[in-house]
Amino acid sequence: MTLRQLLAAGMLCAAALVQTAVLAADIPSLGDKLPPHKSTADHSKFKELDKVFKTGPEVTKACLACHNDAAKQVQHTKHWTWEVIDPKTGQKLGKKNIINNFCTSTVSNEKDCMACHAGYGWEDKTFDFSKEESVDCLVCHDSTGTYRKLPGDAGHPIYVRKEFPAGSGKFVEPVDLQKVAQGVAMPTRTNCGTCHFFGAGGDGTKHGDLDSSLRNPPKFLDVHMDAKGLNFSCVNCHKTSQHQVAGSRYELAASRTGKPQPQGKVDDNPASCQSCHGDKPHKESLLHAERLNTHTDTLACQTCHIPEYSRGSVGTEKVWDWSTATKMGPDGKPVLKKDSIGRRAFDSKKGDFVWDSYLKPEYRWFNGKVAFTTRGDKIDPTKTVEINHPEGKPNEPGARIWPFKVHRGKQAYDPELKNLLVVHTAGEDHTALWHNFDWPKAITTGMETAGLPWSGKYDFVSTEMSWPIAHMVAPKGDAVPCAQCHQAEGRLAGIDGIWLPGVHKNELIDTVGWLAAALALIGTLIHGIVRLCVPCRKPRSKA
Amino acid sequence: MIDPVRPGYVYLYKRYERFWHWAQAALIIFMMITGFEIHGAYENFGFKRAVELHTLSAWTLLILWAFTIFWQFTTGEWRQYIPTFKKVGAMVHYYSIGIFTHAPHPFHKTTSSKHNPLQRLAYLALLSMVSPIIWGSGLLYLFFAYWKDFGLDKWLSLQGVALTHTAGAFMMLVFFIAHVYLTTTGHTPFAHIKTMITGWEEADEH
Numbered sequence: 001m002t003l004r005q006l007l008a009a010g011m012l013c014a015a016a017l018v019q020t021a022v023l024a025a026d027i028p029s030l031g032d033k034l035p036p037h038k039s040t041a042d043h044s045k046f047k048e049l050d051k052v053f054k055t056g057p058e059v060t061k062a063c064l065a066c067h068n069d070a071a072k073q074v075q076h077t078k079h080w081t082w083e084v085i086d087p088k089t090g091q092k093l094g095k096k097n098i099i100n101n102f103c104t105s106t107v108s109n110e111k112d113c114m115a116c117h118a119g120y121g122w123e124d125k126t127f128d129f130s131k132e133e134s135v136d137c138l139v140c141h142d143s144t145g146t147y148r149k150l151p152g153d154a155g156h157p158i159y160v161r162k163e164f165p166a167g168s169g170k171f172v173e174p175v176d177l178q179k180v181a182q183g184v185a186m187p188t189r190t191n192c193g194t195c196h197f198f199g200a201g202g203d204g205t206k207h208g209d210l211d212s213s214l215r216n217p218p219k220f221l222d223v224h225m226d227a228k229g230l231n232f233s234c235v236n237c238h239k240t241s242q243h244q245v246a247g248s249r250y251e252l253a254a255s256r257t258g259k260p261q262p263q264g265k266v267d268d269n270p271a272s273c274q275s276c277h278g279d280k281p282h283k284e285s286l287l288h289a290e291r292l293n294t295h296t297d298t299l300a301c302q303t304c305h306i307p308e309y310s311r312g313s314v315g316t317e318k319v320w321d322w323s324t325a326t327k328m329g330p331d332g333k334p335v336l337k338k339d340s341i342g343r344r345a346f347d348s349k350k351g352d353f354v355w356d357s358y359l360k361p362e363y364r365w366f367n368g369k370v371a372f373t374t375r376g377d378k379i380d381p382t383k384t385v386e387i388n389h390p391e392g393k394p395n396e397p398g399a400r401i402w403p404f405k406v407h408r409g410k411q412a413y414d415p416e417l418k419n420l421l422v423v424h425t426a427g428e429d430h431t432a433l434w435h436n437f438d439w440p441k442a443i444t445t446g447m448e449t450a451g452l453p454w455s456g457k458y459d460f461v462s463t464e465m466s467w468p469i470a471h472m473v474a475p476k477g478d479a480v481p482c483a484q485c486h487q488a489e490g491r492l493a494g495i496d497g498i499w500l501p502g503v504h505k506n507e508l509i510d511t512v513g514w515l516a517a518a519l520a521l522i523g524t525l526i527h528g529i530v531r532l533c534v535p536c537r538k539p540r541s542k543a
Numbered sequence: 544m545i546d547p548v549r550p551g552y553v554y555l556y557k558r559y560e561r562f563w564h565w566a567q568a569a570l571i572i573f574m575m576i577t578g579f580e581i582h583g584a585y586e587n588f589g590f591k592r593a594v595e596l597h598t599l600s601a602w603t604l605l606i607l608w609a610f611t612i613f614w615q616f617t618t619g620e621w622r623q624y625i626p627t628f629k630k631v632g633a634m635v636h637y638y639s640i641g642i643f644t645h646a647p648h649p650f651h652k653t654t655s656s657k658h659n660p661l662q663r664l665a666y667l668a669l670l671s672m673v674s675p676i677i678w679g680s681g682l683l684y685l686f687f688a689y690w691k692d693f694g695l696d697k698w699l700s701l702q703g704v705a706l707t708h709t710a711g712a713f714m715m716l717v718f719f720i721a722h723v724y725l726t727t728t729g730h731t732p733f734a735h736i737k738t739m740i741t742g743w744e745e746a747d748e749h
Contacts, residue, residue, distance in 0.1 A: 286602075287598050288598075289686055291687075294688040481589075482594070483589055486583075487590065488583060499705060501581055501705060502582065504702070504705075505582070505583065505709075506709070509709055510709070512713070513709065513712075513713030514713075516713060516716075516717050517716045520717045520721055524720060527638075527724070528724065528727065531642055
């Protein structure tokens with residue numbers, strides 16, 4: 001390159017720099033800061049929302065004026081229908097149909113249960129599922145944290161100041177629907193938690209891996225939802241399209257193989273760990289020879305990465321025994337007892353409870369299919385009835401060993417017709433169990449409403465319900481250490497179809513092996529002792 | 544080779560041979576300690592650490608063997624392992640009777656024949672049976688994750704491989720006990736060990 005060429009190149013560069021500087025100077029100053037919210041629409045500036053709303057449905061109508069397909073979408077989800085037809089078994093499931101071993105059944109108790117329905121006015125079977133303004137947009141989209149629905153109002157928010165719980169002396173203020181409507185946003189953990197943290201009527205009661213501590217969790221509690229770190233909201237994993245939320249317990253993929261799925265690509269199970277991490281996520285040296293990644297052929301990710309659930313003071317309910325319900329205190333009045341940290345221990349309305357925190361899951365083979373014992377199904381009362389049975393044989397393709405919270409209890413059943421009973425618990429009428437403490441009356445109403453026969457007899461049967469654990473994923477350093485399974489009586493004791501080094505042995509090989517070693521030791525010792533002690537030694541001959 | 548500087552002594556084990564022997568001894572002892580912990584016999588390092596240390600020792604021993612095989616062939620020392628049945632009877636007689644009456648050892652070590660006939664047979668059994676059992680099953684065990692890539696999962700079970708490895712380990716343990724005991728059968732209890740450290744064997748005066 002000649003000197004002249006170099007000079008020419010230098011001048012060109014300088015010219016380009018000057019040009020850039022001139023262009024930059026041409027951009028006008030924007031002055032104002034970006035609006036604080038992420039959405040492109042500031043709902044507080046819409047005149048449609050700038051008015052006093054008397055009821056929830058009024059707000060919904062305002063929403064639908066712009067979001068004209070939103071209600072139709074919601075009406076196709078189980079958040080609205082509370083019904084799921086299991087494509088694998090054909091069983092009619094969903095809260096509308098099943099009997100669980102917590103509050104047992106929504107049928108005949110809608111006014112209370114529907115506090116968690118994404119709708120307004122589901123009081124009984126006459127509810128119109130096609131009415132668009134009955135869809136509740138706000139329970140999921142409220143960002144003010146002031147929207148509240150209470151049991152007894154069939155899904156309506158609080159319109160007038162009222163005492164809650166009745167007779168407690170505590171009052172709840174009505175919701176400012178205008179403020180809530182003007183502050184709508186994408187759902188946060190708090191929105192989903194409104195119902196999912198409080199399933200079965202209290203914080204942490206039902207799931208064990210979902211409770212109010214996940215509103216603002218520290219990293220050790222959930223590595224993804226860590227409020228100061230990744231700060232995932234529920235819908236980061238439970239990807240939602242047309243209001244269909246992915247990752248239902250009813251349609252669970254117990255395993256997923258292959259590479260991570262880039263966001264945006266069609267994924268039939270985006271809520272699974274493997275969707276982002278792939279099924280071989282561990283980076284391992286030659287020393288480990290893909291040992292952890294081989295575990296993924298047998299174990300669900302959650303099995304190692306959720307060492308314990310209910311990792312906080314909220315805790316979760318382990319046992320609900322309905323057989324002691326209606327037992328009154330010495331004065332004949334209903335009793336309410338709490339455990340040492342203020343969680344319900346006994347309630348005359350509901351029976352006995354056992355709560356605990358920091359729980360090790362129970363492990364089972366699971367292929368994603370769950371067989372439910374629903375209304376009218378025959379049961380064998382001599383055994384513990386599995387309300388839901390996670391299916392899956394050892395090493396069956398698609399099955400993995402999963403962690404479960406198993407909720408145990410006793411609940412009402414018909415000893416003659418041999419099925420679980422629908423009990424009318426909630427309500428102010430004289431047959432409601434929680435009002436009148438009369439089992440036969442409550443069962444009569446419950447079974448009549450469900451349209452099922454009842455022999456007139458009732459007793460209590462032991463039941464258990466299995467909840468797959470998938471939240472409260474710990475940071476990797478807190479994963480279950482190897483030795484917790486690779487030791488006698490470890491976490492996976494009793495699980496069939498696996499060979500666990502450190503646990504499983506062949507009695508014959510071990511007996512023969514140790515015996516041979518012992519004989520070698522004893523033999524050489526005797527040989528040595530005799531060699532040293534034999535008196536008739538000949539002197540070593542010297543040449 | 545009789546050293547002119549140290550008459551009465553034979554230089555039996557060369558420097559590399561001694562290094563190989565003691566490094567291998569240390570590794571095998573360590574692998575038995577970690578291996579039986581992985582097996583669940585006791586707790587010392589903890590399962591995870593034991594697995595890591597066991598694997599690391601295995602790789603180290605493999606590297607040592609790569610050098611040793613090279614050494615055996617370049618020096619021709621591999622011939623030391625060619626079995627012979629000559630004097631086997633005499634050796635058995637010596638260990639079961641002669642040794643107690645202080646009868647002379649029926650075998651004389653020389654640089655071209657360092658191992659007595661029983662030793663040759665034992666080492667050959669170790670090399671041709673115990674070693675392949677342990678290494679074959681051990682490497683399969685280690686590379687369990689890759690079975691599918693080679694279609695091995697159709698033919699092998701983790702249980703079978705693990706049990707084979709355990710059986711091999713017990714054989715090694717028995718060999719180890721016998722081997723250590725037999726080192727004490729020289730003209731003094733530590734004579735053989737001394738030779739293995741220094742390389743020099745007191746020339747047999749018989």
